[in-house]
Amino acid sequence: MSNASANIIALKTIWIKECTRFLRIWVQTLVPPAITMTLYFVIFGSIVGERIGTMSGVTYMEFIVPGLIMMSVITNSYSNVASSFFSAKFQRNIEEMLVSPVPTWAIILGYVGGGMARAMIVAVIVTFVSFMFVDISIAHIGYVILTVVLTSTLFALGGLLNGVFGKTFDDISIVPTFVLTPLTYLGGVFYSVSLLPEFWQNVSMANPILYMVNGFRYGFLGQSDVGIATAMWVLIAFNVVFFSGAYYLLEKGKGIRS
Amino acid sequence: MTNALEIKGLRKVYKGGFEALKGIDLTVQEGDFYALLGPNGAGKSTTIGVISSLVNKTEGKVTVFGYDLDTQLADLKRQIGLVPQEFNFNQFETVRQIVVNQAGYYGVPRKLAHQRSEKYLKQLGLWDKRDQPARALSGGMKRRLMIARALLHEPKLLILDEPTAGVDIELRRSMWDYLTQINKEGITIILTTHYLEEAEMLCRNIGIIDAGRIVENTSIKKLLTQLSRETFILDLAEGHKDISIDGFDSRWSDDNTLEVDVEKDAGLNNVFEQLSGQGAKVLSMRNKANRLEELFVHMVENGRKQEESSQ
Incomplete structure (x- = not known):
């Protein structure tokens, strides 16, 4: 058997293992986002949203749907990989891969693929939940898919980096709590950045999540606070940087080899 | 190969x-x-x-x-x-x-x-x-x-x-x-x-x-x-605490158990002859410690001594 086909088998094995893991604990991984997003739709969409009226020419409910789906994608892709990789380190079963000839890129793609799979399933669930509250159409399906793929990849890579650096279980909850959640809430999920004073609009442009939310919103509604090409390039650039960082650290054995 | x-x-x-x-x-x-x-x-x-x-x-x-x-x-x-x-x-x-x-x-x-x-x-x-x-x-x-x-x-x-x-x-x-x-x-x-x-x-x-x-x-x-000496444990029938074995280091670990150190070339025949001569009945016999264990301890100790002396 050639090295290439052996590596593909190894990659598939890691991906299947990762998917099996989150499906085995589906009550912890797939149900909570559905419940949380239903509450968001009820409270912000129906109750508060009816008093807000329209935003960027659509109902408030229609405006927040893409952002909320994206929020689920970000949270789930990140936490899946961070917790799985850190647990593998903690239980030392990461050694199963380290002693075998799995190349570093396959370890990264296997874990990231698992995070993406969970994010996609959650995205589909949340999208179906949103259909209970609003009739939403998709303006550009290609951008919807591209944005969700790039975003879930990026945050799965982020989760992997967190897992690599993490030394305790606290370490893998710090970033989601103190970095991801604020950036997501300030990334235009619930409002259009055009409503902000100019200074804060400029500050918001430094938030990468703004580009993801707007790229996704463009796919759904055909409108965005930022240029769609810019949004895609920002996503691609971050992916390249995060993948390179993860590759370098794993090759070096950071946190996994003595 | x-x-x-x-x-x-x-x-x-x-x-x-x-x-x-x-x-x-x-x-x-x-x-x-x-x-x-x-x-x-x-x-x-x-x-x-x-x-x-x-x-x-x-x-x-x-x-x-x-x-x-x-x-x-x-x-x-x-x-x-x-x-x-x-x-x-x-x-x-x-x-x-x-x-x-x-x-x-x-x-x-x-x-x-x-x-x-x-x-x-x-x-x-x-x-x-x-x-x-x-x-x-x-x-x-x-x-x-x-x-x-x-x-x-x-x-x-x-x-x-x-x-x-x-x-x-x-x-x-x-x-x-x-x-x-x-x-x-x-x-x-x-x-x-x-x-x-x-x-x-x-x-x-x-x-x-x-x-x-x-x-x-x-x-x-x-x-x-390389093993030069082994220690054997002999379980004897009661009533022979007064016996002694010439030419071997021996000691009692309790009233019926005798430990005998035997050099590699000495063999055990002489031990048994002396015991029989004094009317002692040997019920069983075994090695005191694993042979390799003795060597292991010996080698590790030697290695450490050599290292200390070279410093």
């Missing part, structure tokens, strides 16, 4: 400056059953860690069946099956998932991995437990699972880091039988153990490591010829 393992000038200095390996040289031939002995902290696990690439070496050269650790890492890894000291599988996965996944990491197609999982899990008495999560297994079963997992990609070199630690005697003996059998089938085995009896029973060659240095690397047979 190819060398299964060749180590030259291997050094490992951990962060903080602790030098775990001080330039060791080691050769294990193909088909060998080799024991690596040493006290706690001697460098056994670090050596195994370097060979299996879990520990980054500081200096030196390692080859496994001719594959170089630095330049042919993937090929080198394919030759090795590792059974580590600690349970390091995912406790929530089933027995079969653990072994099939491990095969997948080595590029074994899933269908073949399932076939092999049946073969090895049956051989190791785990087939009935295949769909149980690993956390539900007993300690002995977990040890056997780690052996099955290490064999699924059919390596040429099996490395076991204290595989029978904490395992009951019955299971230990069945593991010995299994390891002997697979060694006869052609798998080279390197074993670290604290049970010197285990090394004496299973292995043909032995390396003794202490404080990061190899203090002996020879065959068990040759090693045992």
